[in-house]
Amino acid sequence: MFSGKLLQLQQNLKNLPGIGEKTAQRLALFILSQNKEKSYQLADSIKIAVDSYTNCSTCNMLNETDPCPICKDPTRDESLLCIVESTRDVYHIESTQEYHGYYYVLGKLLSPVDGIGPKQLGLEKLKALVQDKCFKEIIFAISPSTEGESTIHFIAEYLQDISICLTRLSTGIPYGSDMEYTGTVTLMNALKRRFPI
Numbered sequence: 001m002f003s004g005k006l007l008q009l010q011q012n013l014k015n016l017p018g019i020g021e022k023t024a025q026r027l028a029l030f031i032l033s034q035n036k037e038k039s040y041q042l043a044d045s046i047k048i049a050v051d052s053y054t055n056c057s058t059c060n061m062l063n064e065t066d067p068c069p070i071c072k073d074p075t076r077d078e079s080l081l082c083i084v085e086s087t088r089d090v091y092h093i094e095s096t097q098e099y100h101g102y103y104y105v106l107g108k109l110l111s112p113v114d115g116i117g118p119k120q121l122g123l124e125k126l127k128a129l130v131q132d133k134c135f136k137e138i139i140f141a142i143s144p145s146t147e148g149e150s151t152i153h154f155i156a157e158y159l160q161d162i163s164i165c166l167t168r169l170s171t172g173i174p175y176g177s178d179m180e181y182t183g184t185v186t187l188m189n190a191l192k193r194r195f196p197i
């Protein structure tokens with residue numbers, strides 16, 4: 001239906017998570033029909049955020065500074081490291097105020113069908129971090145899905161020569177669900193009731 005620059009805008013919007021064809025069409029038309037200044041502001045804020053944010057060189061979290069404020073914070077519990085899939089999960093766990101340790105963001109989960117194997121996880125950096133610090137426990141706060149399970153077990157095996165307690169969140173999180181959509185209270189309880197791998 002759309003063509004030219006409008007089609008291009010629609011296709012770029014469709015690449016965003018959770019945006020289907022119809023929604024992309026609606027958003028593209030909305031952007032073009034609203035006050036131009038507002039659309040320029042949207043475009044500028046995307047560019048500024050993209051240019052300003054980078055991955056923390058220690059934990060991989062997306063942030064404006066490197067190292068990120070969490071890695072720089074000496075008041076956090078240095079005995080705990082929490083492994084998560086994305087920066088989104090860090091914000092979610094922080095919102096529970098239940099966890100005060102450090103994080104490591106994987107960025108992806110093992111998924112051979114999508115071409116994501118052990119090499120793409122970049123686990124050498126994680127191992128170096130664990131060897132460098134004095135963590136007593138590593139908590140896997142990863143969505144309980146097929147990819148999540150194989151990632152947890154692969155990393156647990158990868159770190160087996162390091163003497164450290166490995167735990168994962170309790171099964172308060174339903175299998176197949178996404179961490180992002182887990183309620184704060186459920187996530188808080190899952191953090192309290194973690195168990196060894």
Ligand SMILES: [Zn+2]
Pocket residue numbers: 056057058059060061067068069070071072
């Ligand atoms: Zn960091």
